[in-house]
Amino acid sequence: MNFIQNFFHVNHEIIYFIYGLMFFVLGLAIALQSRRSSRLDLARSLTWLAAFGFLHGFNEWGDLFIPLQAEYLSPAFILVLNYIHIILLAGSFTCLFEFGAALLEAGNRRKWMHISIAAVLVAWGIFVFLPLRMWIVDFDTWMNSAAALARYFIGLPGGLLAAYGLRDHTLKRIAPLDVPRIVRALQVTGIAIAIYAFAAGLIVPAVNFFPGNWLNADSFERYLLVPPQLIRATIGLIIALTTIRALEIFDVETSRQIEEMKRQQLVADERERIARELHDGTIQKVYTAGLLVKSAQNLAEAETPLAGRLATAVGVLDDAISDLRQNLNQLHAPPRPRQPFKILLKKLVTDPRFSSLVSVSLDMDLPDEETLRPECSAHVLAIVQEAFSNIVRHAKARSVVVTAKHPGERLQLTIKDDGISIPDHIIEGNGLRNMRDRAALLHGQLLVEKLEKGTRVSLDIPCEVER
Numbered sequence: 001m002n003f004i005q006n007f008f009h010v011n012h013e014i015i016y017f018i019y020g021l022m023f024f025v026l027g028l029a030i031a032l033q034s035r036r037s038s039r040l041d042l043a044r045s046l047t048w049l050a051a052f053g054f055l056h057g058f059n060e061w062g063d064l065f066i067p068l069q070a071e072y073l074s075p076a077f078i079l080v081l082n083y084i085h086i087i088l089l090a091g092s093f094t095c096l097f098e099f100g101a102a103l104l105e106a107g108n109r110r111k112w113m114h115i116s117i118a119a120v121l122v123a124w125g126i127f128v129f130l131p132l133r134m135w136i137v138d139f140d141t142w143m144n145s146a147a148a149l150a151r152y153f154i155g156l157p158g159g160l161l162a163a164y165g166l167r168d169h170t171l172k173r174i175a176p177l178d179v180p181r182i183v184r185a186l187q188v189t190g191i192a193i194a195i196y197a198f199a200a201g202l203i204v205p206a207v208n209f210f211p212g213n214w215l216n217a218d219s220f221e222r223y224l225l226v227p228p229q230l231i232r233a234t235i236g237l238i239i240a241l242t243t244i245r246a247l248e249i250f251d252v253e254t255s256r257q258i259e260e261m262k263r264q265q266l267v268a269d270e271r272e273r274i275a276r277e278l279h280d281g282t283i284q285k286v287y288t289a290g291l292l293v294k295s296a297q298n299l300a301e302a303e304t305p306l307a308g309r310l311a312t313a314v315g316v317l318d319d320a321i322s323d324l325r326q327n328l329n330q331l332h333a334p335p336r337p338r339q340p341f342k343i344l345l346k347k348l349v350t351d352p353r354f355s356s357l358v359s360v361s362l363d364m365d366l367p368d369e370e371t372l373r374p375e376c377s378a379h380v381l382a383i384v385q386e387a388f389s390n391i392v393r394h395a396k397a398r399s400v401v402v403t404a405k406h407p408g409e410r411l412q413l414t415i416k417d418d419g420i421s422i423p424d425h426i427i428e429g430n431g432l433r434n435m436r437d438r439a440a441l442l443h444g445q446l447l448v449e450k451l452e453k454g455t456r457v458s459l460d461i462p463c464e465v466e467r
Contacts (some may be wrong), residue, residue: 101161358400445461
């Protein structure tokens, strides 16, 4: 037993370093995978868990580095470092508290939780730095007492709330997405956080008040031979690994968004094909049939049953042509609200389908109240949507710059990305052909240029304005 205790005592610096590293890695992994544009509520809540990882990692490293710096720095500076050290501990537990509250707020809007958490932190700070500091003269005893109170009143309830909130959110919001491996990872994360709440919230530095006077770090190590920091580091490793695994949910979300865009594009292409067949084939055939029936009507004697039947047939054929033209208009250019083009364009390029996958910058030199003709607006927006679909599906771009100007009676629009350039000898698919066809229908020009990094799509069309 003495050998085990001596081993951990000799290597306690390594244990503190690993302990802090586990939580710092947790925060770093979440920060690097930040998806603020995600439509999942979990993306916004994870910011609090990342903050907990960073702050708690720095706090634990403080136990390692502050004693080392005491040999080189002035006592006043070490005093400030110790104050920061204890504030980091309370702040990290507060972020864990907020993580649980944010997960529950996503479903129930429990904003009162945030007020309560802030009140607990303020009450702890006032009590610790004013009356407690005056009552306890010895600085080390005060530090242990302040840390114990932070663990009891912030760390323990914060960890339990985070574990409950993550479990509740996983079952209600993530499980319906049919991603069992990610659900399992989040469930393990929740269990690990709950265990950590007890390991960090109940095992405190040795103090002279209950329950810390009998359950503390010294008694824990004396009976179990293992320092609590090692247990917490192991739990932190589990939380980090399972959380990193669960972050795959954002890749799943992205893949599904791309699949949805592909499906919508297939539907749009099919609508376009049907519209062309109606225009080039069906309507022309029905129109020809109407002419033949009218010629037969002219040959028939007036006021005869045959003339009446032919007149009825002509009327039916005219109604059929009218219905076909109406269906053609609905297929080719679905009606859009008569809104200023500037608003319509901004809505399209900031749509979460695109803005969650690439960073979009919009530079518009357009009058606020300028409204284009409905058919012109519909075609231009369809071209922009197709360009964005190509970017997110093929270019692997990080950012897109959209520039729109309307000098005189022409609309000039440019879409430039920083992804993979379009191949030199590309075989144009339905998407590019549809873009060129729409530009041609507007008597304009569409230019697709290969850049050193990325591709630029330029549209220049005459467009009348409705004010």
